[in-house]
Amino acid sequence: MSDTPITPASTATTPAFVAGTATSLLALTTPFARPPSCGEIFSTSSIVSSYWWDDYSLTTVQVLASDAADPRFASCQPPGWGAVVSASRFSFSPAVCPTGWTAYSVKALAAQSTTAYCCDRDYHLEWPVSDLSISGIASPACFVNLGTTLLPSSSSSVLFPNGIQVHNAWHIAWAASETSTLSPTPPQLACGRTLATWVPGEIVPPSNVSSAGVCQDDSSNSGVAIGRSLYLFLVVGLPLIFVAIFASCCVLCFCRRRRGVRGVRGRPHKLPGN
Numbered sequence: 001m002s003d004t005p006i007t008p009a010s011t012a013t014t015p016a017f018v019a020g021t022a023t024s025l026l027a028l029t030t031p032f033a034r035p036p037s038c039g040e041i042f043s044t045s046s047i048v049s050s051y052w053w054d055d056y057s058l059t060t061v062q063v064l065a066s067d068a069a070d071p072r073f074a075s076c077q078p079p080g081w082g083a084v085v086s087a088s089r090f091s092f093s094p095a096v097c098p099t100g101w102t103a104y105s106v107k108a109l110a111a112q113s114t115t116a117y118c119c120d121r122d123y124h125l126e127w128p129v130s131d132l133s134i135s136g137i138a139s140p141a142c143f144v145n146l147g148t149t150l151l152p153s154s155s156s157s158v159l160f161p162n163g164i165q166v167h168n169a170w171h172i173a174w175a176a177s178e179t180s181t182l183s184p185t186p187p188q189l190a191c192g193r194t195l196a197t198w199v200p201g202e203i204v205p206p207s208n209v210s211s212a213g214v215c216q217d218d219s220s221n222s223g224v225a226i227g228r229s230l231y232l233f234l235v236v237g238l239p240l241i242f243v244a245i246f247a248s249c250c251v252l253c254f255c256r257r258r259r260g261v262r263g264v265r266g267r268p269h270k271l272p273g274n
Contacts, residue, residue: 025093026078028172030183031200033099038076042165043067047134062146065134066167090138094174096182096200103198104169105140108189110216112177116186116198117142118170125169134166142169191215 042064067073068089074082081089097103097118104125106116117125119142126140134141146163174182184201194212198204 024084025088025091026080026084026095028078028092028095028098029181031096031099031101032078034076037072041067041070041073041076043070045135062163063134064146064163064165065137068136068168090168091171091173093172094178094182095170095172096184096186097170097172101170101200103172103186103200104196106187106189106195106198107212108191108193109212109214111191113173113175114186114189115171115173118172120167123165123167137166137168140169142167 045063045065047061047063048058077089078092097116098120100121101118102121102123103116103118106114108114117140119125123142123144125142143164143166146165174186176188179185179188186200187195187198187204189195189209192212192215193209195204195209
């Protein structure tokens with residue numbers, strides 16, 4: 001992990017909804033830096049798995065995983081980290097990446113908000129192999145190879161990690177209105193655009209930005225984004241449908257009433273005494 005002297009960061013809490021439960025996320029408006037000793041809090045384990053390029057023979061992967069259960073771990077996190085529910089402790093909003101870290105998968109999939117993942121220096125956001133499951137580590141995660149073995153395959157050689165070091169990625173988010181409060185200022189992406197990596201403070205060339213998918217509209221109250229077509233249907237379509245149904249009912253009632261009046265007028269009247 002980063003060997004950077006500890007410095008204070010601006011922290012606060014901001015309300016959020018995680019899996020339908022109200023929680024609080026820490027806000028980090030300036031980069032948080034941890035002391036050098038925090039780079040040594042790892043647990044050692046191994047995973048046995050199999051892969052197609054090795055004819056599915058069992059392979060042992062040595063793992064050094066960041067250990068959040070270590071008593072020293074909480075003191076290496078931003079103030080207030082331990083008060084956040086465990087499922088949200090690696091999510092921050094509004095926030096920037098810690099000192100020396102890199103932002104990955106910067107995406108503006110909603111009209112007014114952007115998200116990204118942060119990994120420490122020399123780490124990358126991904127899994128080296130798809131079926132690894134490491135206790136205490138959520139996907140996607142940040143990893144770095146500790147060693148590699150070149151394995152033969154039918155078409156080419158494959159670089160296989162026989163040892164990895166991994167830590168949980170920090171998931172950060174910010175609204176468009178919060179950009180000016182963050183330092184360094186994050187890139188402003190148009191909705192539906194993404195940036196693979198960004199080193200905080202660096203200028204983003206337009207050629208590095210690509211399409212991320214369909215832009216969504218932010219819900220103003222619940223924090224849940226809905227698609228633009230669904231939004232237009234709810235706001236415009238449904239009222240028009242109700243008006244059409246109401247008008248049809250009025251016309252139908254009017255027609256039935258007219259037919260009833262005509263029937264009474266056309267019926268022969270019975271004279272008294274007949």
